Amino acid sequence: MHLLICGGTGCKASSSDAIAEKLKLELAANTLQDEVQVILTGCFGFCEKGPIVKVLPDNTFYIQVTPEDAAEIVKEHVVKGRKVERLLYVDPTKKTTIEDSKHMGFYRKQMRIALRNCGFINPENIDEYIAREGYQALGKVLTEYNPQQTIDIIKKSGLRGRGGGGFPTGLKWEIASKNPADQKYVVCNADEGDPGAFMDRSILEGDPHSVLEAMAICGYCIGASKGLIYIRAEYPLAIKRLKVAIDQAREYGLLGNNIFGTEFSFDIELRYGAGAFVCGEETALIHSMEGLRGESSNKPPYPAQSGYLGKPTNVNNVETFANVPPIILKGADWYFSIGTEKSKGTKVFALAGKINNVGLIEVPMGITLREVIFEIGGGIKNGKRFKAVQTGGPSGGCLTEKHLDTPIDFDNLVAAGSMMGSGGMIVMDEDDCMVSVAKFYLDFTVEESCGKCSPCRIGNKRLYELLDRITKGEGTMEDLERLRNLSQVIKDTSLCGLGQTSPNPVLSTLDNFYDEYVAHVVDKKCPSGQCKSLMKYIIDPEACVGCTACARNCPVNAISGERKKPHEINQSICIKCGACMDKCKFDAISIK
Amino acid sequence: MTKVKSLADLKKMKETLQAKIDLREKGEAAENLVQIKVAMATCGIASGAKNVMDFLLEELEKRGINAVVTQTGCMGYCYAEPTIEVKLPNADPVVFGYVDTKKADEIIEKYIKNGELVDGIIPVNYESIDNK
Amino acid sequence: METVKLTIDNKQVEVPKGTTIYKAARKLGIDIPVLCYMELHDLGVENKPAGCRICVVEVEGRRNLAPSCATECAEGMVVKTHTTRVINARRTVMELILSDHPKDCLTCPKSGRCDLQDMAVKLGIREIPGQEYAEMSTYKKDFSPSIIRDVDKCIMCRRCETMCNEVQTVGALSAVNRGFMAVVAPAFEQDLEKSPCTYCGQCVAVCPTGALTEVDHTTKAIRAIADPTKTVLVQTAPAVRAALGEEFGMKPGTLVTGKMVAALRQIGFDYVFDTDFAADLTIMEEGTELLDRLTRFLSGDKNVKLPILTSCCPGWVNFFEHNFTDMLEVPSSAKSPQQMFGAIAKSYFAEKLGKKREDLVVVSVMPCLAKKYECQRDEFKVDGNPDVDFSISTRELAHLIKEFNINFEELPDEDFDRPLGESTGAAVIFGATGGVIEAAVRTAYEVYTGKPLPKIDFTELRGMEGIRSATIDFNGLPMNIGIAHGLGNARKLLEDVRSGKANYHAIEVMACPGGCIGGGGQPLHHGNSAIIKARMEAIYREDAGKPIRKSHENPYIVKLYEEFLGKPMSEKAHHLLHTHYFSKKKDIYIK
Amino acid sequence: MSHIKLELKPEQVAKIKEICKSFNNDPGELINVLHKTQETFGYLPAEVQEVVAVELNISVAKVYGVVTFYSFFTMIPKGKHPISICTGTACYVRGAEKVLDEFKRILNVKVGETTPDGKFSLNCLRCVGACGLAPVVLIGEKVYGRVSPDGVKNIIKEYEE
DSSP states (O other), X not given: OEEEEEOSHHHHHTTHHHHHHHHHHHHHHTTOTTTSEEEEESOOSOGGGOSOEEEETTTEEEOSOOGGGHXXXXXXXXXXXXXXXXGBEEOTTTOOEEOBGGGOGGGOOEEESTTTTTTTSOTTOHHHHHHTTTTHHHHHHHHHOOHHHHHHHHHHHXXXXXXXXXXXXXXXXXXXXXXOOSOXXXXXXXXXXXXXXXXXXXXXXXXXXXHXXXXXXXXXXXXXXXXXXXXXXXXXXXXXXXXXXXXXXXXXXXXXXXXXXXXXXXXXXXXXXXXOGGGGSHHHHHHHHTTSOOOOOOSSSXXXXXXXXXXXXXXXXXXXXXXXXXXXXXXXXXXXXXXXXXXXXXXXXXXXXXXXXXXXXXEETTOBHHIIIXXXXXXXXXXXXXXXXXXXXXXXEEEEGGGTTSBOOXXXXXXXXXXXXXXXXXXXXXTOOHHHHHHHHHHHHHHHOOSOSHIIIIIHHHXXXXXHHHHTTOOOHHHHHHHHHHHHHHHHHOSSHHHHHTTHHHHHHHHHOHHHHHHHHTSOOOTTSOOGGGOOEEEOTTTOOOOOHHHHHOTTOOEEOOTTSXXXXXXXXXXXXXXXXXXXXXXXXXXX | XXXXXXXXXXXXXXXXXXXXXXXXXTTSOGGGOEEEEEEOSHHHHHTTHHHHHHHHHHHHHHTTOOEEEEEEOOOSOGGGOSOEEEEOTTSOOEEEOSOOHHHHHHIIIIIIHHOOOOSXXXXXXXXXGGGO | OOEEEEXXXXXXXXXXXXXXXXXXXXXXXOXXXXXXXXEEGGGTEEEOOOOSOTTEEEETTOSSOXXXXXXXXXXXXXXXXXXXXXXXXXXXXXXXXXXXXXXXXXXXXXXXXXXXHXXXXXXXXXOOTTGGGOOOOOOOOEEOSSEEEOGGGOOOOOHHHIIIIIISOOOOOEEESOGGGOEEESGGGOOGGGTTOOOOOHHHHHOSSTTEEEOOOHHHHHHHHHOTTOEEEEEEOTTGGGTGGGGGTOXXXXXXXXXXXXXXXXXXXXXXXXXXXXXXXXXXXXXXXXXXXXXXXXXXXXXXXXXXXOOXXXXXXXXXXXXXXXXXXSBOOBOOHHHHHHHHIIIIIHHHHTOOGGGEEEEEEESOSHHHHHTTOXXXXXXXXESSOEEEEHHHHHHHHHHTTOOGGGOOOOOOOSSTTOOOHHHHGGGSTTHHHHHHHHHHHHHHHSSOOSOSOOGGGOSSOSEEEEEEEETTEEXXXXXXXXXXXXXXXXXXXXXXXXXXXXXXXXXXXXXXXXXXXXXXXXXOHHHHHHHHHHHHHHHHHOSOOSGGGOHHHHHHIIIIIOSTTOHHHHHHHBOOOOOOOOOOOOO | OOOOOOOOOHHHHHHHHHHHHHTTTOGGGHXXXXXXXXXXXXXXXXXXXXXXXXXXXSOHHHHHHHHTTOTTOOSSOOOSEEEEEEOSHHHHHTTHHHHHHHHHHHXXXXXXXXXXXXXXXXXXXXXXXXGGGOSOXXXXXXXXXXXXXXXXXXXXXXXXX
């Protein structure tokens, strides 16, 4: 028998260590220490009801356990085999206790559709993919449906593009299918450029065939015989696995001529990105594939009308494609039943930042940010206070406490001033200065703007300069007004999605953290203590014993004072490196 | 390998492959085998999954344990990389996080040999579409 | 034709499907301001990167503002061009553009003719908020023999890039870098001189700001005039007289030959001559060379190269020296009229004056920027002294006239000086595409057949079509003639010749669309082909009005051969009036 | 970007031609050609771009325009040990900037520069997708996770003979 105790940070904070100790003692008292092991585990993702103790092999799930409960668990459950009723979870809707964690619907917040094979199969072996019904969706559409019927299934499923925009996938296919041409193309956008997002990489590395299969299905639907995957050169492993997968699929006849003995032929090639975020935008991506500068161009014409080499082209992102085979196999109704009214299915998020369980998760649309961050994500690192979560990367915005219970879907995120984006979710805590965060994103946009249109090329630079002034304490209240006006104009006038969304981090922080901006501008203070120019290191004369450690370690000799007498920092010389504070053994130095 | 010529071919293939994968190459019933998957995506490899995989291959062989070690993609627990999944005969798979060679050694000695769990288990917290 | 109906500023309009909002609005008399947009209708070129975002308008139901230059009208569309939102956006965007643009308008060579300046005035820009801490993108200034690139002033409209690549296929310029530092530049951001630039000047002609301007030669010309030890001659190219008036508010197509001559005299040139004289001379040499090659070819000489290509356009010469290095033997070896003029002026005319060539200064007035480079080529110097000292553009001449307080419109018509000011109608038409070859045909026909031309006007050689061809009956010998203007067309034609697909005896190429009348040194026509056509008509009008219309009948040319050169392609003529070409291809394969 | 003087050896030219040919001298493959060429030469000096332009029959200005557009391409030779600091958001909020500052301080170079001895070059990149290990530093192919400013000195030490 095993007693599993959640050792996730959340539960640890509520004394799971002590519970473990107590359990061990109680077991020893009953001389059961050899038969029953106490194991600390990773986070159960149910931190709200922690600490959690799970008993194996019967899967009993105890919640909100205290050290005092240890004796009872051992005595009743371990020795006598009787469950401790009062610690069992009560289903809030049914008001019945649930004993087996396998039956706890809420416990399994995640649902894996796009990631269905990631971590299950060997991505370099097509057999394992086939063993999990791989390529059956392709076989099914080729032999049982005509292209329009297939498109109708995708349309009916409610699948929307996972790359950021959320355009209905079925409709996109339909438009491309209706533009007649001698040659059309299916393009997979694997230029995952959002800093802090790695969903597509994981899918390509873990389940490349699902993307190949879906591209072939799309090719059948729109009448294309060629597929191209535009992938970041920074993803060597994903490239390698895609190459292996393409070779294997060709060998099996699942790519190439007359697939499944039908008239349909389809093959896939790789194209490499070369480090330009803007190439995630579909017109820029197409230019890049043509060997040109990855500048975006005005739409219309849309790629579905005139795309790669001027031919009708359908561009979808990796995750969108990965959803297609299960939809075909399990039916549109099944997919439609998952998610919210207007956003169907699941979404993969890359959880990162100041969160305990950094990782890749896939959740049904409609889950709340709170569930994602505090349950699946295990809460904020080091027990700090949650401040904001940034979704949608440089195009998105920062959401706060007040948005925690908003169900996540395309439209709600936009309404809240952010966007789904490709699925990066960066969690920030009380130590993060929101002005600096906005500046960080603008720095990114300035560097990644293609430079073609003036609002994005110059406007973002000006936004960055304004934010920089504010973080240096040089900003004025007028600057805040300018920030807002400029942001709106950039959004309103920029040529492509990059510029149309790049001010979002500014606008959302202005909306949600206006006070923090004002603190920088009026009080010349950074409430999170992040903005160096606004910091002051001060020596408390009461606490300073005059050991001279600070003065000796100051790289710019800004500290003076006699031995055994309180020292002082010359603020005009200080470069705010913090070395003095690190060296002070008497906690005499603080930041003001 | 013969080419897939029809959907029926593919379905047949799926059945045999599934059986074959269960059997693995050693031709033994799956129930008798220890199956280990190592998450080998970029983050896993960056945190040392390759070493762990090599270690497992070598040590299991040395210690005479009949096991199959394969690579797989990202399991999603990036915070706990490297992660491995161990499936003992007749047991549910268990995922271990923060696996270095030392931990791998512990897993072999305690869990694989004796069925004793060790610290660092990551509870599976998602629903897979197969159950639906 | 399928049409769509839409509403712009509450006015209904029906336009053909595919029409942009910008054009539909113009139809209603609503002038939406555009900056980067440029349409060169007759060249089939439209520059609409939709990059400047000045022309944005509000389209009902659309989330963001739409660039009117690139957004097509749709049925039932409701467009508003001057809402508060639009005005605010337009101004803010303009402020942004100006925040990264130098403010030295007072001393900028484009001042007064600058689209950006005009736009700032139109939009009422009074200040640039935050200018004091706004970083500007700065680059190295580039001085080539013909063109100055002051890229700090580039606003990324991409017009020059379109001209250089799509129209001219020169490929000297491209957008480079990314984001804030994105700019149009030659490879490696090196100087134009190290690029395949032909100095055709079409980039300068379309640049809306002071980023691309011509090298100033007027100051040097004025200094020479002021120098009492120098005798200063000026020659004016045929195309100048058909366009100069525009700089003084005259209608395009107004011929100002007489006023121009008067103005040049007032400025103080000692002799006002005509490049047309040298054009007639060019025909004598080039025409003779053509006939020579033709006769040898017909008699079965395998070494002879046909077709013969005209070589009076320096942009074109630069172009083939870069791109057709395997065909350097094909163009006529005759120098351009500018250089023939210089060579004769500093030999024949200097002798007549009894002066040393060093004491003579030859200034040319050209519709062209490549002429500035041409006159600096080493082959056209004798002991370091150039045949033509300075070359000023039509625009620069206009400047000079204004600077010299001359009331141009009121000037009386005056005549060129002699002997180098006398010319025929054949020389005048050098200014328009097809003109050189027509002039050559007029002479070659009569020399070859020994019979007078039945008709002088070869209308089949005229027009604006990019590539044209015609066959002229030379008394039983069908002469195949090809014409190309614009370097992109020249490339196509030459590639056909190289591959053997095209079979011509003679080809005329002009680097600039329309020929010299559309040159890079002319008053800016902003791609308005009506202006080019008006200039072209003026040229043919001048030709028709000339008493002599065939080069070989120019009495002063006849006299020049009698007194000085002997006969066409004589040794002396060869020495003074012919040149050879160099490969400018970069060779980087050697270690 | 300044012009770098470097003449090519005939075998180097042959190599570039071979790469271009392997892509059928198709101008549409320019980016793939540049990837391959940079892989071979370590960087893309002007002369290499000139040859590529000739082989693919496009203007060298266009090639340069593409090279300067994509951050992956460089005209400056990389150090023997190229150091890349991930400055993606996840790394940023976990202190990548301080790590970067420390590298800059110890190596005494700016981002995009190479140390005078040619040993190290310093660059930033956006997200390697190993956010679980933030902040992340790459030296060559090797990934260092959870790097702290204090740890920088030791990392550099590994590469000093």
